[in-house]
Amino acid sequence: MTGVRVAGVGLTPFGAHEGRTGRDLFAEAALAALADAGVDGDDVEHLNYGNFMGALAERQGHQAPVMTEAAGLRCAGTRYEEACASAGVAVREAVRAIRSGENDVMLAGGMERMTNLSTAEVTESLAVAADELFEVRAGVTFPGAYALMARAYFDEYGGSREDLAHVAAKNHANAVNNEYAQYQREITVEQALDSPEVASPLHLFDACPITDGASALVLVSEEFAADHDLDAPVAITGTGQGGDRAALQDRADMARTPAATDAAEEAYADAGITSDEVAVAEVHDCFTIAEVMALESLGFFEPGEGVGAARRGDTTRDGDLPVNLSGGLKAKGHPVGATGGSQIAEMTRLLRGDHPNSDAVADATVGLTHNAGGTVASAVVHVLEVAE
Amino acid sequence: MSDADPDVPANTGYDEWADALAGDGYYLECANGHGSLPPRRVCPECGSTDLSEAALPETGEVATFSEIHVAPSGFGVEPPYVTAVVDFGPVRITGIVPGVDGDGIAIGDELRPDVETNGATGNRLIVFRPA
Numbered sequence: 001m002t003g004v005r006v007a008g009v010g011l012t013p014f015g016a017h018e019g020r021t022g023r024d025l026f027a028e029a030a031l032a033a034l035a036d037a038g039v040d041g042d043d044v045e046h047l048n049y050g051n052f053m054g055a056l057a058e059r060q061g062h063q064a065p066v067m068t069e070a071a072g073l074r075c076a077g078t079r080y081e082e083a084c085a086s087a088g089v090a091v092r093e094a095v096r097a098i099r100s101g102e103n104d105v106m107l108a109g110g111m112e113r114m115t116n117l118s119t120a121e122v123t124e125s126l127a128v129a130a131d132e133l134f135e136v137r138a139g140v141t142f143p144g145a146y147a148l149m150a151r152a153y154f155d156e157y158g159g160s161r162e163d164l165a166h167v168a169a170k171n172h173a174n175a176v177n178n179e180y181a182q183y184q185r186e187i188t189v190e191q192a193l194d195s196p197e198v199a200s201p202l203h204l205f206d207a208c209p210i211t212d213g214a215s216a217l218v219l220v221s222e223e224f225a226a227d228h229d230l231d232a233p234v235a236i237t238g239t240g241q242g243g244d245r246a247a248l249q250d251r252a253d254m255a256r257t258p259a260a261t262d263a264a265e266e267a268y269a270d271a272g273i274t275s276d277e278v279a280v281a282e283v284h285d286c287f288t289i290a291e292v293m294a295l296e297s298l299g300f301f302e303p304g305e306g307v308g309a310a311r312r313g314d315t316t317r318d319g320d321l322p323v324n325l326s327g328g329l330k331a332k333g334h335p336v337g338a339t340g341g342s343q344i345a346e347m348t349r350l351l352r353g354d355h356p357n358s359d360a361v362a363d364a365t366v367g368l369t370h371n372a373g374g375t376v377a378s379a380v381v382h383v384l385e386v387a388e
Numbered sequence: 389m390s391d392a393d394p395d396v397p398a399n400t401g402y403d404e405w406a407d408a409l410a411g412d413g414y415y416l417e418c419a420n421g422h423g424s425l426p427p428r429r430v431c432p433e434c435g436s437t438d439l440s441e442a443a444l445p446e447t448g449e450v451a452t453f454s455e456i457h458v459a460p461s462g463f464g465v466e467p468p469y470v471t472a473v474v475d476f477g478p479v480r481i482t483g484i485v486p487g488v489d490g491d492g493i494a495i496g497d498e499l500r501p502d503v504e505t506n507g508a509t510g511n512r513l514i515v516f517r518p519a
Contacts, residue, residue: 122457123459127460134481137514138483139463143456146453148473152452155495196457197455199455202456245432247482250413
């Protein structure tokens with residue numbers, strides 16, 4: 001089985017791109033990734049593309065051929081949809097295709113346009129990721145679902161809104177120097193606490209923003225990298241995916257995310273590492289409580305301990321395990337179908353040393369990315385390592 | 389076609405199940421005692437296809453809840469409204485709790501299920517009322 005290298009990464013700035021099309025955004029990210037890799041588009045054998053709500057936002061289904069054309073590729077493409085984990089799944093399947101020997105060069109990533117819709121329309125579109133019969137019809141929105149989980153967590157383990165506010169403040173601080181981040185500004189714990197309530201107990205600053213953006217990665221086999229003398233020091237050494245019941249009401253414990261645990265255990269075993277060896281992580285913090293549950297599911301903290309991690313400084317840039325040095329979904333933004341690819345792009349830059357926050361993890365050789373779909377009914381985890 | 393097997397539950401859909409919540413509510417129980425809700429052909433816990441209807445307890449306890457301030461467009465219920473997940477033992481059910489705000493409900497509160505029609509969508513709307 002061949003190893004897989006991240007030969008190049010490309011991102012659009014995350015934020016509002018008024019007047020631009022999704023195909024234009026993805027083309028920008030794809031061309032940037034190919035240029036970063038030093039790989040010709042004609043060498044790409046397949047596009048693995050993530051998108052969630054394009055049929056609603058742009059009335060464009062069947063996006064893979066549209067995006068393949070937009071990126072200037074002359075190969076086939078496949079769209080992957082797993083709600084907010086769409087690009088994570090697209091990358092995972094590209095890794096599997098390269099490992100199998102079927103492909104040597106893949107482009108993987110995703111795109112989402114969201115700001116062209118009203119807040120109520122985005123709320124409606126994102127709610128589609130929940131269980132239509134048993135949650136959507138009962139008024140459960142995306143923030144509402146995480147609010148149900150947050151209250152269940154507080155009831156079971158303790159923790160407070162102030163603990164969550166520290167997660168928000170930490171991730172905003174990390175985004176200040178990230179040129180791709182939607183919010184390159186700090187917020188205080190008090191500002192987070194004082195922001196308007198969206199779905200109790202969560203307030204506006206517990207939530208990620210509505211975002212447009214695209215991500216792209218050029219993934220190659222080790223043999224291709226060597227044969228073409230590519231500068232590709234970062235390898236994806238572990239990949240894992242987990243699933244759970246779609247509706248929160250059907251889960252044994254609404255304060256836990258076992259799909260992420262399953263994905264992490266598979267990825268750790270695949271890479272031959274343990275959670276103790278991870279030096280830096282990008283986790284799916286669509287809401288502050290999501291980061292807390294991710295930290296516990298990934299094995300970094302015991303249940304009930306994750307909620308205080310940011311407040312204690314464990315996960316800040318000078319802590320033992322910096323988390324979301326990109327700014328996370330919270331401050332960097334969350335163009336749903338692009339997010340999983342952007343996490344791997346950011347981790348690659350962090351480990352290569354060319355991310356604005358690389359100095360916080362200068363000696364790091366092992367990083368982890370965690371990308372969740374819906375209320376973590378699906379989860380994808382990747383382990384990235386500096387291979388040379 | 390053979391006659392319907394009296395030991396097999398009627399092929400009810402979501403609407404029929406929701407309508408029953410106003411009177412004799414039920415859930416599905418598999419041969420191994422796992423609870424689930426229709427429409428369903430297979431127990432999601434163990435894969436058993438031996439499903440039968442069982443009486444839903446008349447009341448359940450609030451397991452978690454949220455007062456929601458931003459609703460989807462066209463949902464038909466104006467925010468803010470309270471959504472709760474209520475634990476009936478073998479199954480949990482999610483619905484709206486009319487007439488209360490986030491300060492008027494707590495985990496552990498006893499509620500009974502009922503059903504209304506969402507005038508905007510025509511769909512059943514599961515609601516919970518004081519027990």
